[in-house]
């Protein structure tokens with residue numbers, strides 16, 4: 001068994017012992033009453049976290065499965081992919097690979113997607129569906145979802161698909177109020193569950209569109225999810241361990257209280273920001289658009305990030321991330337998602353300092 005390394009990378013993140021114990025409970029049949037009870041017990045709390053009256057569906061896949069599946073369920077015309085980092089850029093690639101006509105709404109990595117840019121493009125017409133990544137995990141940029149949603153409301157025929165994988169439950173996001181048609185999150189980032197499950201919810205508009213689309217396939221067919229949801233089940237055999245872990249995690253989240261959870265993420269994030277200032281580093285994201293669940297730090301001091309993380313791992317059995325894709329080494333990322341506290345983040349920041357040389 002590998003020695004246990006604490007993960008302060010932005011996903012997968014540390015999974016608590018309580019969650020891991022829940023995850024490894026004995027199996028039950030996925031068509032029986034125990035399963036249905038388990039499924040149903042998670043629904044109201046998931047709906048609260050999504051800010052929706054609609055069902056929240058459970059997909060045994062990582063988030064990308066649903067991100068791709070959404071296109072296959074909904075797209076009838078041209079996709080507009082808002083792009084400002086590795087995950088959002090990839091969504092354009094996925095749109096094209098799935099055979100859809102796609103257009104880039106690209107800004108440089110590190111920048112947010114701004115409402116004026118989106119409005120200008122949508123006014124030109126010819127867009128069927130917009131994809132947005134709320135919190136670009138690769139760059140630590142939080143785009144202004146509320147303002148972008150206001151723009152989308154002026155184009156009620158255009159579908160609004162939002163990935164909240166690394167922001168979900170760390171800041172309030174109300175799907176119904178924002179008019180989001182498809183909201184997607186994953187298990188291993190903000191929710192601090194093991195990797196392997198994705199959660200999503202659909203507007204009525206999305207459901208209606210899906211019913212008219214041919215070639216939805218089976219595994220990610222929205223209508224199958226809906227039909228099975230009526231009986232508190234999933235279309236195919238789900239990762240049952242994930243449901244146990246989810247139920248346990250929802251207990252934690254609502255025991256803490258949402259306001260406390262948001263405040264905890266804000267305060268642990270602030271500790272990281274103070275540390276960045278204190279050591280003369282800069283942020284990769286501009287002020288006002290910085291993620292609250294992770295921090296992407298510009299390596300303006302030119303430290304050897306890889307060697308630093310090796311020392312951290314050797315001495316303190318934990319890791320941060322040395323930068324994603326084309327900004328590897330030029331940046332590093334520190335996650336404060338999940339169960340982290342002021343104590344655990346302060347401890348990490350001390351370890352980071354101690355390992356500078």
Ligand SMILES: *Cc1c(COP(=O)(O)O)cnc(C)c1O
Pocket residue numbers: 011062063064065087133135136137138163164165166186189
């Ligand atoms: C991690 C991540 C994904 C992809 O998640 P997978 O679990 O690898 O499918 C998508 N979007 C964002 C914003 C992410 O951080």
